[in-house]
Amino acid sequence: MEPGGSILESIGQEIIGVMSPVSICMFLVVLLVYSLYNPATATTIRTAANLVYMESPTDSTSQKLEGSLLNAVVFVILIALVTFLLVLLYYYNCTKFLVYYTRFAAFAVFSSMGGSVLLSLIQHFNFPVDVVTFCVLHFNFTIVGTLCVLSSGGPIVLKQSYMVALGIIVAAWFTKLPEWTTWVLLVALAIYDLVAVLAPGGPLKLLVELASSRDEELPALIYEARPTADMGRSGIRGSSLGLLVGGVMGDNSGSNSFEVELQAVLRNEDNNGNENRDGESIINVLENESNEIEVVEEDVGESSPLIGGGSLVERLPSPSERRNNDNANGSSRENEGQREDGAEGLRGLKLGLGDFIFYSVLVGRAAMYDLMTVYACYLAIISGLGCTLILLAVCRHALPALPISITLGILFYFLTRLLMEPFVVGTSTSLAMF
């Protein structure tokens, strides 16, 4: 019926490519919280996030508020210090050290924190497995994870799954924090993210500028959403988001298109052997400088009239992508566009692991109250992510990804809990619905 395929088949693919792993991560964390959470036996652990004040349910409200604020401030200061340390190390070209340290941190998370999560799952469901089998399987899981998380070899699906697993483990761990501390911490981190990326002296801004000036990739844990190879039918890929938004903005010259990239830097801190991970997210916009948006590709089949075909100025390519981009740069002024060399030729959206973790922490905390709040927070976070992407397409410079989603998430959580729940539960228990 449709000879050329409709545009509806492919628009928005990159956004979904980022939103689906975030959704999967949140869903699994909610499942974990529901199966493992037991308010009676929840023991609070001392981590970096509650160094100063250990919350207990018997404290008064003002005491809890003060304590949580202190906790949050201390945590943010720790994060800022570690980020500055990271910037310093990167400035003095200790990249190898950072890579090895990140690998060690991934190993520690998978083995110790992942192990404890798996053990509690086995305990809860009475899963019949013996110690030896568990050790062998867990060891394999950890080693494969460590190897494929930071390297570019191996199937991309494996790398993506391990990234999501990493996010789930750390988020599940963070949900053990007490309630007031969690909320205040999320707010503090959103504010910190905003400042660190946008303010002139912010550590993340420095880091991004350093990395871009050296034309290197950050030694960090980043989730990469590669577009699928199965796009021959529709033939539109790359930054259709950019073109779409460019159209909205009335950009008739059609001269600019761009790729969107969210990156994150992960830091670690040791605290009494407890590993805590945190991440901030920054969004880089890569500009595509070419004037030929309307070029129609004569080649049928695989290649597409790549939006703005021509050179792609990239600030932070990965080694494999750099290869392809050199080719593209070579043929910059021709109307060839970028051919697809397998899945690696195309740039997909990248999202930092810190975003995964803190979105899931918010949703996990909402899960401890009710399913209604879970759904409301999930929708709020997803819409915040979408807004951030659109804002990025408009603003075209580095933007933090945490603030909008966290703000919307917290707002919706409290609105749902205070306003909507009595209303909806009241009407639906009397079976009067609309």
Next chain:
Amino acid sequence: MENSVKGDGLMVPKNLQPFKPFSRSNTRSTAFESTGIGYTLLALGPSLSLFIAVIAKKPFLILTLLSSTLVWLISLIVLSGLWRAFLPFKTGSLWPCTLIILTSVAFQEALRPLFWKIYKRLEDILDAFADRVSKPRLFITDKMQIALAGGMGHGVAHAVFFCLSLLTPAFGPGTYYVEKCSQMSFFLVSAVIALAFVTIHTLSMVIAFNGYAEGNKVDQYFVPAVHLIAAMLTLVNLAQGGCIIGIPLLYIMALLTMGHCGKMVWRRLTEIRSRQGSSF
């Protein structure tokens, strides 16, 4: 409120412990979780299949679904904000319920033309984009699919907030009965009602968008009327044993919506096809 402890309608006296070869918690947890999943699938099963078959393949439709659900969530929050001062009212009393339902339906139906306006803007943008990348413009089936995704967002929002969020106890032992409708468990009744409403909401959006596109007054007024009548029918459930009458009537409304939508879609498609056929 009667609270009998039953597991799937079976009374197990405490002194009778059946011999179980496996660990007790194993079998018990799977038995109870399956009832919860059963109620969930009852309310959302058709939507899930529709999602997997039609919507999951096109990323844009997923985005439409998400944004539509968000809009209805916000509408529910606004409504509950308006009515918060009057809560909690005596559940089961007629006049407060009627008032609440009237205002809620009116508010939600007022949002629909807004939806339509946003959709028109979006259609222009998409058509311009299609021209730029030299692809065909949006087909009529595309437009209907967007409307379907929007309607399904509404339906899923209803199912989640009115049915699923209350299902959490259904995943454990025991069940819950409402006084006025003591024949079935509360979870079953709300799942059945949610299924009817999901159908109505999903298809209403298709009918409404088509009505706005063609300027067809019948379609335009059909949708709010059906929504209002369906909501009023649930008020019948407030009477003792009213759900025996209320729920079949609700399903009649759902079938009516389905029939009208099917007829309208068929008519549009044959119109377009005959037009295309005659032009070649």
